[in-house]
Amino acid sequence: MTDSYLRPGLPAPTPQPDGLDAPFWEGLGAQRLLLQRCNACEGWQWGPEWCCHRCHSFDLRYEETPAEGVIYSHERVWHPVHPALKEQGPYVIVLVELPHADGVRIVGNLIGDPEQPLIIGTPVVGYYEHHTDDDMRHTLLQWVVA
Amino acid sequence: MTDRTLRGKVAVVGVAETEYYKWGQSPDPEFKLAIEAVLKACADAGVDPRDVDGFSSYSNDRSEASRLSAALGCRELSFASMQWGGGGGGGSGAIANGAAAVATGQAECVIVFRALAQGQFGRFGQGPRMKTVSGPAAHTLPFGLMSAAQMFAMKVNRFMHDHDIHQEALRAISLASYAHAQNNPRAVMHGRPLDEATYDASRWIVEPFHLFDCCQENDGAAAMVLVAAERAKDFPHKPCYVLAAVSGSQHRAGAPVHNTPEYASSGFTTVAPRLYDMARLGPGDVDVLQSYENFTGGVLMSIVEHGFCKPDEVNDFLTVDNLLAPSGKLPLNTSGGNLAECYMHGLGLNIEAVRQIWGASTSQVPGADVALVGSGPMVTPVSSSVFGSEGTL
Numbered sequence: 001m002t003d004s005y006l007r008p009g010l011p012a013p014t015p016q017p018d019g020l021d022a023p024f025w026e027g028l029g030a031q032r033l034l035l036q037r038c039n040a041c042e043g044w045q046w047g048p049e050w051c052c053h054r055c056h057s058f059d060l061r062y063e064e065t066p067a068e069g070v071i072y073s074h075e076r077v078w079h080p081v082h083p084a085l086k087e088q089g090p091y092v093i094v095l096v097e098l099p100h101a102d103g104v105r106i107v108g109n110l111i112g113d114p115e116q117p118l119i120i121g122t123p124v125v126g127y128y129e130h131h132t133d134d135d136m137r138h139t140l141l142q143w144v145v146a
Numbered sequence: 147m148t149d150r151t152l153r154g155k156v157a158v159v160g161v162a163e164t165e166y167y168k169w170g171q172s173p174d175p176e177f178k179l180a181i182e183a184v185l186k187a188c189a190d191a192g193v194d195p196r197d198v199d200g201f202s203s204y205s206n207d208r209s210e211a212s213r214l215s216a217a218l219g220c221r222e223l224s225f226a227s228m229q230w231g232g233g234g235g236g237g238s239g240a241i242a243n244g245a246a247a248v249a250t251g252q253a254e255c256v257i258v259f260r261a262l263a264q265g266q267f268g269r270f271g272q273g274p275r276m277k278t279v280s281g282p283a284a285h286t287l288p289f290g291l292m293s294a295a296q297m298f299a300m301k302v303n304r305f306m307h308d309h310d311i312h313q314e315a316l317r318a319i320s321l322a323s324y325a326h327a328q329n330n331p332r333a334v335m336h337g338r339p340l341d342e343a344t345y346d347a348s349r350w351i352v353e354p355f356h357l358f359d360c361c362q363e364n365d366g367a368a369a370m371v372l373v374a375a376e377r378a379k380d381f382p383h384k385p386c387y388v389l390a391a392v393s394g395s396q397h398r399a400g401a402p403v404h405n406t407p408e409y410a411s412s413g414f415t416t417v418a419p420r421l422y423d424m425a426r427l428g429p430g431d432v433d434v435l436q437s438y439e440n441f442t443g444g445v446l447m448s449i450v451e452h453g454f455c456k457p458d459e460v461n462d463f464l465t466v467d468n469l470l471a472p473s474g475k476l477p478l479n480t481s482g483g484n485l486a487e488c489y490m491h492g493l494g495l496n497i498e499a500v501r502q503i504w505g506a507s508t509s510q511v512p513g514a515d516v517a518l519v520g521s522g523p524m525v526t527p528v529s530s531s532v533f534g535s536e537g538t539l
Contacts, residue, residue, distance in 0.1 A: 006288075006289070006290050010287065010288050010290065011274065011276050011277060011278055011279040011283075011284075011287045011288060012277065012278050012279070012288065013278070013279055013280065013284035013285070013287075013288050014278045014279070014280045014284065015280060016280045016281050016284075017280065021281075021284070021285075045405075046402075046403060046405055047282055047285060047401070047402030047403035047405060048402070049402075053398065053401075072304065072409070073300040073301070073303050073304040073307075073409070073410075074300065074303060075296065075299040075300050075303055075352050075353060076350070076352065076353045077290060077296060077352045078349065078350040078351060078352060078353070079295075079349070079350070079351040079352065081271060081272050081273040081292060081293040081296075082272075082273035082274075082275075082290070082292060083275075085290060088290075090350075091290055093289055093290060093291050093296065093300070095300050095404050095409075104405055105403065105404050105405050105409075106285070106403065107285055107286050107289055107291055107403060107404060108289055109289050109290070120303075120304065120307045136277070136278060138288075140288055140289070
């Protein structure tokens with residue numbers, strides 16, 4: 001696998017058994033960010049829902065949106081709560097707002113120096129982190145300062 | 147509309163807690179702790195436990211109402227209620243549900259309780275250990291976002307950024323709780339005072355939370371007894387009435403993956419106005435505040451959303467002097483709260499509010515007539531309650 005931002009051993013994401021978010025995970029594997037969009041009112045929504053929260057249409061699609069956003073909020077974690085992170089040291093989680101998709105938000109890590117300054121509003125771009133070295137293949141969308 | 151209120155219809159006539167322990171140190175299992183708390187609350191009220199006919203709890207309490215009713219030999223069970231939602235968001239909501247049952251004649255004597263033995267069933271501050279994850283958590287856990295502190299720090303960072311709030315405001319909340327705990331022999335942190343230098347030097351858990359911004363992990367149980375207001379004077383304590391108790395959250399607070407529109411919020415922006423409407427009073431009438439501290443940042447936003455100060459006044463308003471009983475502008479968490487008394491999922495804060503109305507707190511606010519409780523900020527639903535003396539009716 002490529003080097004991952006966090007040490008290996010955290011729970012690996014798998015699509016929901018009911019299929020609701022499967023296109024999202026498949027998209028990440030192909031280095032594409034696919035999020036829900038309503039065919040009736042064209043509104044974006046995330047996380048995934050079975051109907052559009054605006055117009056209640058069940059006619060939703062997954063549509064690609066650029067992996068470009070701004071830091072909506074952030075946190076620098078120091079205290080590990082999982083054995084895999086015991087030797088990790090500090091790490092950064094960002095909540096990224098996606099202006100090309102009605103401002104919906106997505107969670108990821110901010111790649112780079114874990115003690116870098118964290119400033120709300122900073123533009124960031126996506127980085128596809130492929131985990132391929134075990135039976136739990138998956139891809140995470142991470143972020144770097146643009 | 148006048149009948150559609152809980153105001154003044156229900157009284158709290160007994161409260162109690164077990165001994166409070168650091169997690170893992172209770173000699174007793176959780177269900178036994180629950181029974182002990184209920185029996186002690188009944189003894190405090192002078193109620194025969196067999197006359198309890200309702201139980202109300204929250205956060206998926208494991209001590210199920212029918213089991214409690216059977217174990218205690220109650221004559222019958224008339225009301226059994228569980229408030230949806232996690233964390234301590236249901237602390238006041240469980241009181242609202244129990245009070246509604248009493249006020250509408252569904253039950254005569256309802257116990258509101260919470261029993262929690264994190265030593266027996268697992269610590270809240272630890273991440274999950276499964277190999278794979280699906281559903282909403284799949285969009286957060288793989289990034290190391292897995293504890294309550296990590297779920298909420300980003301809300302607080304955004305709020306502090308938007309309103310230029312300084313770390314000292316969080317520190318003042320923590321110091322006030324610890325100061326009050328030094329007067330309270332029930333408090334786990336009794337005898338362990340906290341000063342500014344110790345707070346400042348303490349390790350980060352997740353910025354902006356130092357160790358002392360985070361609640362404890364504990365074992366114990368707590369309970370209170372509700373009866374109809376007409377009976378309030380038949381019991382040993384001076385009357386303490388439920389003036390309001392409501393729960394809820396704003397538009398799409400439960401939107402997954404941190405997508406709630408009103409993100410930098412404790413969740414009270416719609417709850418607090420309904421609370422004050424029901425109580426027929428405002429923040430200026432509140433003598434003492436118990437505000438749930440999962441983390442100090444949640445208290446900060448709760449104080450703003452309950453109208454005690456504006457966001458841009460936080461740095462000036464949240465000082466230790468303002469938050470200390472007996473004479474601060476807004477005495478806060480006078481038992482030591484979740485930070486320094488015990489993390490009994492916040493029911494201890496409701497009990498402390500009642501004790502303030504009774505004049506029985508270990509950090510008493512002289513003549514307190516109105517006590518407000520905000521339960522479980524940043525989860526959904528949250529809830530709030532107001533308790534008042536006879537003079538407030």
